[in-house]
Amino acid sequence: MFDPEAIERIRAKQRAWEARELREFLARQPESRADCRTGSGLPVERVYTPADIAATSFDEIGLPGRYPFTRGPYPTMYRGRLWTMRQIAGYGTGSDTNQRFRYLIEQGQTGLSVDFDMPTLMGYDSDDPRSLGEVGREGVAVDTLDDVEALFDGIDLEHISVSMTINPTAWILLAMYVALAQARGNDLGRLSGTCQTDILKEYIAQKEWIFPIRPSLRLVRDMIVYCADHLARYNPINISGYHISEAGATSVQEVAFTMANAIAYVEEVTRAGVDVDRFAPRLAFYFVAQADFFEEVAKFRAARRIWAKLMKERFAAARPESMRLRFHCQTAALTLTKAQPMNNIVRTALQALSAVLGGAQSLHTNGLDEAYAIPSELAMKLALRTQQIIADETRVPNVVDPLGGSYYVEALTNRVEAEVGEILKKVDALGGTVKAIEEGFFQREIADSAFEFARRKASGAEPVIGVNKFVEPPEPNAVPVHKVDPEVEARQIGHLRAVRAKRDGTRVAALLDRLAREAADPGVNLMPVTIELVKARASLGEIVGRLRQVWGRYVETPVF
Amino acid sequence: MPPIRVLIAKVGLDGHDRGAKVVARGLRDAGMDVVYTGLHRTPEEVVAAAVQEDVDVLGISLLSGAHMTLIPRVLELLRAADAGDMLLVIGGVIPDEDVPALLALGAADVVLQDTPPDAIARRVRELVAARQPR
Numbered sequence A: 001m002f003d004p005e006a007i008e009r010i011r012a013k014q015r016a017w018e019a020r021e022l023r024e025f026l027a028r029q030p031e032s033r034a035d036c037r038t039g040s041g042l043p044v045e046r047v048y049t050p051a052d053i054a055a056t057s058f059d060e061i062g063l064p065g066r067y068p069f070t071r072g073p074y075p076t077m078y079r080g081r082l083w084t085m086r087q088i089a090g091y092g093t094g095s096d097t098n099q100r101f102r103y104l105i106e107q108g109q110t111g112l113s114v115d116f117d118m119p120t121l122m123g124y125d126s127d128d129p130r131s132l133g134e135v136g137r138e139g140v141a142v143d144t145l146d147d148v149e150a151l152f153d154g155i156d157l158e159h160i161s162v163s164m165t166i167n168p169t170a171w172i173l174l175a176m177y178v179a180l181a182q183a184r185g186n187d188l189g190r191l192s193g194t195c196q197t198d199i200l201k202e203y204i205a206q207k208e209w210i211f212p213i214r215p216s217l218r219l220v221r222d223m224i225v226y227c228a229d230h231l232a233r234y235n236p237i238n239i240s241g242y243h244i245s246e247a248g249a250t251s252v253q254e255v256a257f258t259m260a261n262a263i264a265y266v267e268e269v270t271r272a273g274v275d276v277d278r279f280a281p282r283l284a285f286y287f288v289a290q291a292d293f294f295e296e297v298a299k300f301r302a303a304r305r306i307w308a309k310l311m312k313e314r315f316a317a318a319r320p321e322s323m324r325l326r327f328h329c330q331t332a333a334l335t336l337t338k339a340q341p342m343n344n345i346v347r348t349a350l351q352a353l354s355a356v357l358g359g360a361q362s363l364h365t366n367g368l369d370e371a372y373a374i375p376s377e378l379a380m381k382l383a384l385r386t387q388q389i390i391a392d393e394t395r396v397p398n399v400v401d402p403l404g405g406s407y408y409v410e411a412l413t414n415r416v417e418a419e420v421g422e423i424l425k426k427v428d429a430l431g432g433t434v435k436a437i438e439e440g441f442f443q444r445e446i447a448d449s450a451f452e453f454a455r456r457k458a459s460g461a462e463p464v465i466g467v468n469k470f471v472e473p474p475e476p477n478a479v480p481v482h483k484v485d486p487e488v489e490a491r492q493i494g495h496l497r498a499v500r501a502k503r504d505g506t507r508v509a510a511l512l513d514r515l516a517r518e519a520a521d522p523g524v525n526l527m528p529v530t531i532e533l534v535k536a537r538a539s540l541g542e543i544v545g546r547l548r549q550v551w552g553r554y555v556e557t558p559v560f
Numbered sequence B: 001m002p003p004i005r006v007l008i009a010k011v012g013l014d015g016h017d018r019g020a021k022v023v024a025r026g027l028r029d030a031g032m033d034v035v036y037t038g039l040h041r042t043p044e045e046v047v048a049a050a051v052q053e054d055v056d057v058l059g060i061s062l063l064s065g066a067h068m069t070l071i072p073r074v075l076e077l078l079r080a081a082d083a084g085d086m087l088l089v090i091g092g093v094i095p096d097e098d099v100p101a102l103l104a105l106g107a108a109d110v111v112l113q114d115t116p117p118d119a120i121a122r123r124v125r126e127l128v129a130a131r132q133p134r
Helices: A004-028 A094-106 A118-122 A145-151 A170-183 A200-206 A213-230 A242-246 A251-271 A276-282 A293-314 A343-357 A377-392 A407-429 A433-438 A441-459 A488-502 A505-519 A527-535 A540-551 B018-029 B043-053 B067-080 B096-105 B117-130
Strands: A111-115 A161-165 A193-195 A237-240 A283-289 A327-331 A362-364 B005-010 B033-036 B057-062 B087-092 B109-111
Touching: A094 A111, A094 A145, A094 A377, A145 A170, A145 A488, A161 A170, A170 A193, A170 A213, A170 A527, A170 A540, A193 A237, A200 A213, A200 A242, A200 A251, A200 A433, A200 A441, A213 A237, A213 A251, A213 A276, A213 A433, A213 A527, A213 A540, A237 A242, A237 A251, A242 A251, A242 A283, A251 A276, A251 A283, A251 A293, A251 A407, A251 A433, A251 A441, A276 A283, A283 A293, A283 A343, A293 A327, A293 A343, A293 A407, A327 A343, A343 A362, A343 A377, A433 A441, A441 B018, A441 B117, A505 A527, A505 A540, A527 A540, B005 B018, B005 B043, B018 B033, B018 B057, B018 B087, B018 B117, B043 B057, B043 B067, B057 B067, B057 B117, B067 B087, B067 B096, B087 B117, B096 B109, B109 B117
Parallel strands: A111 A161, A161 A193, A237 A283, A283 A327, A327 A362, B005 B033, B005 B057, B057 B087, B087 B109
Antiparallel strands: none
């Protein structure tokens, strides 16, 4: 990008500066930190110049909406359309969460995002003994299609995009979503939204699983293929680094492990004979916005470039849309503290700004009460207002990739890309992603990073304001906390029993038999039979239970 | 003195294991014998493991909000297994207002967020030292 002679002149100037101004200044006033590093532990220099990116060609940086998409997936970015403000919500029954959705839409939210309760995520009905105490607590309870009808009552699915945070049971929720849209006479091709579906990161980080890895991957494949055929605007998977980061990984590991998972999904689907350009344009990503501001911006830029090159070089994709990484972003819940909870508003605002400077397509900002409970209405409103202030008051959206060209950000983007490349080589050498999961590679790396971070926090090397620095006595009742309705469990179980009582039990039984037969044949796509099942009012727990008989369950060898 | 024996357990459907694993490693580094159950255990499984391993301390981590349902069950099972003197320490996301109730039910302590691993090790030692000899 720069003329080699100019780089030499810059290097000479920097040497002269080091010998004079810097040396004299350091003699008078030594730096407070000898060793400065990013959140991922990458060393950073005092100051950056063109010499630090002398080897970077302009084509690596490029222009937005063009390969390798470093600067963004679209040519106009937020000048064309702002990111989607998508606050996640879910608690109680379908109608409880429906009220929160309507409130958020009234407050100016532009997309919906559903959080499900633990039993729904893990494939148990609300009346299962293992669901005791967890129904409707961390998210909304869904047992049958009736619950999904209540959840989206009065919400036009052709006009708002809906994201569903669900993994091992994702295919059932997608089936319910499709069934609801069909019952309402919607055009499936007009539905837009995302299902998280990313089961591999569950084995690695979030730890919500049901079946062994191989049949779980097959379900992901079935969803991707079904959506490629029927839901042209829907993202069947959100390949997620967020949980990998929250479980302890550094930002470099987050991107590397996410890419390793993405590679495994692309391999799984292409192995079934589907052309990469038929489904890759709908693969979506999900990253965290952590505390190291510039490293995060560099991370998002690097992720786009890595994906573009992987798709082009490793998978021989031909369509630019297949190489264009789009991502949802969430600020980092783990950075939020119970102590001095108002500080969390500031943390979240800074993290959100890095997501916007990094070119996120949609964003969830965390509530200030994150360390207490699921968010109150007030906490969610403030979090949404944070995004609206960035969007409307800071003028940041005026310019695409405004930090592009910063010597530091470009150097760091290169470095993150290189570090991720090294980790991906290691995963390949281990025999690929599934093999590496089975051997506990990612799990050990994450546990090590988490422990190292806990040690640095305990020693004060990692300052956390209000926790190990500027500590104050705790305030009782510092924030109003979301209360769980104690009657939810009984109400939800009542709904479920009523649905079971009025459905055609013979038909459900016959469909469950068909499901078991089709599950035993890895060539069959399980989406059609699942859609039939949910329409017949089979419950989520019944569908999962039947498949557990066919496939068994996943058992982890825990490492710490 | 033989090392303090600890079982770290995850009970219920909650998959958040970062904290439990950091604590397990911190206690092991502090010289204790630590066993970790892994995820998604039922109260019955956890109590059976604690009794079988004959631990001094049972540490349960919960971030799902289900503690007021699951912890009383664990305590009931411990008493039924004649292990009522085992020290139950709870960690995770526990609202302040639930702490007195958990202590009144018979938990030895509730360790709140952001407690460093060293401080947890110190607290475990104090609790074991203060316990009536078994």
